[in-house]
Amino acid sequence: MTWDFSECVILSEVPGSYQLCLNKILTSMETIGRAHIPETPDCLISLQSATDPVNRKVNAILTDPPYYDAIPYADLSDFFYVWLRRLTSDRFSSTFAEPLTPKLEELVQHHKAGEIGRTGKKFYEKGMAESFRSAYNSLDDEGRMVIVFAHKAPDAWETLIKAMLEASLVVTASWPIDTEMQAGLKVKHAALATSLWMVCRKRPAKAKAGHYGKVKRDMQQRITERLRYFWDVGIRGPDFVWAAIGPALESYSSYTEVKRMGGQAFTVTEFLTEVRRMVTDFALGQILHDASTEALDEWTRYYLMHRDYFGTENAPVGECILLAQGYGVPLDDLRDRHIGILKKVSSGNALKLLGHTERISDRIGYAHTSGRIPMIDMIHRSEKLWITGETAQLNAYFHEHGLQENPLFKAVVQALIETSPQGSDERSLLEALIKHEPGEFSGISSSRQSTNETEQQLTFEDMISK
Numbered sequence: 001m002t003w004d005f006s007e008c009v010i011l012s013e014v015p016g017s018y019q020l021c022l023n024k025i026l027t028s029m030e031t032i033g034r035a036h037i038p039e040t041p042d043c044l045i046s047l048q049s050a051t052d053p054v055n056r057k058v059n060a061i062l063t064d065p066p067y068y069d070a071i072p073y074a075d076l077s078d079f080f081y082v083w084l085r086r087l088t089s090d091r092f093s094s095t096f097a098e099p100l101t102p103k104l105e106e107l108v109q110h111h112k113a114g115e116i117g118r119t120g121k122k123f124y125e126k127g128m129a130e131s132f133r134s135a136y137n138s139l140d141d142e143g144r145m146v147i148v149f150a151h152k153a154p155d156a157w158e159t160l161i162k163a164m165l166e167a168s169l170v171v172t173a174s175w176p177i178d179t180e181m182q183a184g185l186k187v188k189h190a191a192l193a194t195s196l197w198m199v200c201r202k203r204p205a206k207a208k209a210g211h212y213g214k215v216k217r218d219m220q221q222r223i224t225e226r227l228r229y230f231w232d233v234g235i236r237g238p239d240f241v242w243a244a245i246g247p248a249l250e251s252y253s254s255y256t257e258v259k260r261m262g263g264q265a266f267t268v269t270e271f272l273t274e275v276r277r278m279v280t281d282f283a284l285g286q287i288l289h290d291a292s293t294e295a296l297d298e299w300t301r302y303y304l305m306h307r308d309y310f311g312t313e314n315a316p317v318g319e320c321i322l323l324a325q326g327y328g329v330p331l332d333d334l335r336d337r338h339i340g341i342l343k344k345v346s347s348g349n350a351l352k353l354l355g356h357t358e359r360i361s362d363r364i365g366y367a368h369t370s371g372r373i374p375m376i377d378m379i380h381r382s383e384k385l386w387i388t389g390e391t392a393q394l395n396a397y398f399h400e401h402g403l404q405e406n407p408l409f410k411a412v413v414q415a416l417i418e419t420s421p422q423g424s425d426e427r428s429l430l431e432a433l434i435k436h437e438p439g440e441f442s443g444i445s446s447s448r449q450s451t452n453e454t455e456q457q458l459t460f461e462d463m464i465s466k
């Protein structure tokens with residue numbers, strides 16, 4: 001870790017300044033002072049690692065565990081520890097026995113340090129599983145354990161879920177809670193606004209292995225119910241993806257393992273991919289008015305989600321990374337210099353979603369290396385052909401790709417219309433395109449350059465008024 005200087009003017013009144021921090025501490029102290037707690041139950045504070053056993057039974061455990069590679073707490077704590085130690089070590093001599101905070105058992109994954117020693121991914125995974133097992137052992141049979149977690153990377157969720165499953169914890173309820181201060185959400189290193197609060201119980205000893213088909217159906221049903229609620233209360237973007245994990249885990253975690261028809265395991269990685277798919281399907285279902293989105297490609301999914309979340313304004317890079325990660329699309333592909341749908345804006349901190357006029361490559365509308373043509377590329381190519389008046393090519397392109405008969409084409413164009421400003425050229429163009437009838441197939445290839453003079457002379461306005 002490299003220490004840095006303080007980045008705010010501590011004498012001003014900005015977040016992090018001396019005055020604001022002092023006010024916060026005083027407000028907390030006053031609040032505690034006003035809370036007339038007549039009788040405090042026995043309270044035991046023990047300085048030990050969460051991986052160590054606790055020799056007593058409890059009926060509730062609440063934990064806000066370390067978030068994978070998010071923050072190196074022990075190193076940061078040293079900054080304060082050395083001063084507290086000087087001030088209070090005469091009263092708390094055993095707590096402050098060591099010159100610095102304990103680090104050996106700290107569960108954190110410093111990814112820059114690689115897989116070695118205590119800092120590695122394996123150490124974190126093993127430690128999380130051990131601490132959950134220790135919690136399980138001290139929880140009584142009807143007890144509840146609440147786990148709070150937030151992370152933007154699927155890898156971090158995978159580790160957490162594996163640890164919960166290994167410790168035989170079953171999620172029975174969950175809520176995404178808005179716990180992050182907006183001022184703390186940085187533009188370049190975007191953070192989620194909500195954390196997921198998962199309520200778990202002990203998995204009954206008689207629980208068996210589950211079947212993929214049933215688990216998938218249950219996940220689908222539960223996710224849809226809860227997502228409708230999350231959507232209505234305004235949770236969007238990357239937070240929306242992770243909020244769905246709780247409801248999906250209710251089914252998945254209730255079995256000792258989940259198997260497919262052939263006996264292979266339905267792994268945590270596959271579970272997370274399935275959850276993300278269900279979430280995009282749901283969100284796109286809202287945007288596309290319940291059109292079936294199963295056949296919709298990843299690029300168009302991202303395009304629509306981005307446009308729904310950020311509109312056509314510049315979007316912070318970090319937020320785009322979160323959105324792409326959440327929905328499982330590599331951001332670098334989306335930013336491809338030639339055929340990408342995102343472009344860095346000059347400030348470098350934001351990305352812009354490109355419309356058909358900004359995607360100038362001749363390759364737009366033809367197959368990607370994957371062999372597929374994203375629906376958004378087909379729409380952009382059609383818009384281009386329309387605007388340049390190449391009707392024969394447009395008709396041929398419609399025929400070649402069966403656009404007129406494809407309900408997804410209409411649904412996506414309709415969604416784009418709904419997110420275009422009233423009275424804009426783009427809206428008029430899309431409205432014209434959705435009504436376009438290519439007529440009989442003429443045999444002309446869509447890639448042939450138009451030689452028809454009259455076609456070329458038609459202006460955009462002529463075409464729209466047709």
Ligand SMILES: C[S@@+](CC[C@H](N)C(=O)[O-])C[C@H]1O[C@@H](n2cnc3c(N)ncnc32)[C@H](O)[C@@H]1O
Pocket residue numbers: 048049050051064065066067073074105106107108127
């Ligand atoms: C997400 S933070 C919790 C922050 C806390 N909720 C708060 O508001 O201050 C995770 C905490 O887990 C602690 N931690 C890391 N490894 C641990 C271990 N082995 N045993 C106990 N706590 C550990 C970290 O030091 C950090 O304070």
